[in-house]
Amino acid sequence: MSEAELNKLEAAFEEKIANEVKIEPKDWMPEKYRKTHIRQISQHAHSEIVGMLPEGNWITRAPSLRRKVALLAKVQDEAGHGLYLYSACETLGISRDELYEQLHTGKAKYSSIFNYPTITWADMGAIGWLVDGAAIMNQVPLMNTSYGPYARAMVRVCKEESFHQRQGYEIMLKLANGTPEQKEMAQDALNRWWWPSLMMFGPTDAESVHTEQSMKWKLKRKTNDELRQQFVDQTVPQAEILGLTVPDPDLKWDEEKGHYNFGPINWDEFWQVVKGHGPCNKERIGARVAAWEEGTWVREGAMAHAAKKSKKEVA
Numbered sequence: 001m002s003e004a005e006l007n008k009l010e011a012a013f014e015e016k017i018a019n020e021v022k023i024e025p026k027d028w029m030p031e032k033y034r035k036t037h038i039r040q041i042s043q044h045a046h047s048e049i050v051g052m053l054p055e056g057n058w059i060t061r062a063p064s065l066r067r068k069v070a071l072l073a074k075v076q077d078e079a080g081h082g083l084y085l086y087s088a089c090e091t092l093g094i095s096r097d098e099l100y101e102q103l104h105t106g107k108a109k110y111s112s113i114f115n116y117p118t119i120t121w122a123d124m125g126a127i128g129w130l131v132d133g134a135a136i137m138n139q140v141p142l143m144n145t146s147y148g149p150y151a152r153a154m155v156r157v158c159k160e161e162s163f164h165q166r167q168g169y170e171i172m173l174k175l176a177n178g179t180p181e182q183k184e185m186a187q188d189a190l191n192r193w194w195w196p197s198l199m200m201f202g203p204t205d206a207e208s209v210h211t212e213q214s215m216k217w218k219l220k221r222k223t224n225d226e227l228r229q230q231f232v233d234q235t236v237p238q239a240e241i242l243g244l245t246v247p248d249p250d251l252k253w254d255e256e257k258g259h260y261n262f263g264p265i266n267w268d269e270f271w272q273v274v275k276g277h278g279p280c281n282k283e284r285i286g287a288r289v290a291a292w293e294e295g296t297w298v299r300e301g302a303m304a305h306a307a308k309k310s311k312k313e314v315a
């Protein structure tokens with residue numbers, strides 16, 4: 001391709017971005033745009049799939065049939081979100097097998113939050129309330145992201161996340177208004193999940209390597225710090241309704257700025273978890289690899305069935 005032709009394609013791409021026209025799989029796009037999207041969408045897909053594990057741990061032990069059904073539906077939704085996102089990612093020219101391979105070999109990242117253990121039932125409440133709450137905060141702007149398949153996937157995902165968040169908050173509300181032991185369980189879960197939830201938004205804007213370019217491409221619509229602040233401002237009043245204490249002695253309403261100031265995040269812990277040294281990283285990847293290996297016969301059976309069916313159709 002000549003330089004003039006390339007310049008023309010680039011100009012047309014930039015014009016679409018400027019005019020809020022979605023970029024679609026068959027459109028020309030800069031190689032860096034394609035790679036950045038594969039990176040973010042695949043990390044997002046992996047997060048949904050690995051994110052099923054901490055809650056899956058509690059399905060058999062949910063305290064009532066109603067809670068069990070709701071949790072089962074939530075975890076099933078997460079599988080659906082992962083599959084949607086893998087499909088969106090595949091439209092950028094990477095295969096599902098390559099994506100799985102990246103996850104199973106530890107090459108791919110997924111959200112730090114899913115490397116923490118779920119040790120009591122209250123953790124199901126805290127995950128729904130805080131983790132899904134943070135996920136919604138991050139994903140609502142992504143409904144307007146510039147890549148069509150990702151933006152459309154986010155519309156459905158956000159609707160389902162809002163049920164997840166309410167499911168979690170309801171568990172917290174019940175526990176916080178229950179016996180002193182139950183309230184203590186809720187407080188303990190908030191203590192353990194608060195800071196990791198703030199870390200979900202990623203490093204500070206000053207440390208974030210991708211934000212500037214991703215904002216220009218309208219992949220990201222808000223920065224990590226903006227979303228984190230929005231999350232704190234939304235969540236603190238919810239903790240007050242529960243009668244629980246956010247585990248941050250520096251948390252204070254700032255009248256002038258119109259938001260909550262909060263204490264320092266332990267970035268050392270964040271990077272340890274991201275690099276594979278969190279409390280459950282090995283367990284999570286181990287579970288995914290085992291599921292892949294034990295599922296070989298299912299994949300082979302499905303492929304044999306599909307081949308048989310298409311042979312019949314041709315005949």
Ligand code: FAQ
Binds near residue numbers: 040274
């Ligand atoms: N964990 O330059 P930035 C959910 C990495 S879904 C691990 O700021 P970016 C649903 C980052 O990848 C949760 N790694 O990067 C659910 C980059 O590394 P790289 C997932 C992190 O992309 C709920 C490096 O640090 N949501 O929860 C994290 O501009 C309940 C530098 O960072 C999404 O994936 C982290 N927390 O901004 C399921 C949403 N943060 O790639 C089950 C889409 C950063 O250069 C139960 N993703 N890193 O090797 C995004 O919005 C962005 O990718 C950010 C990071 C905001 C996560």
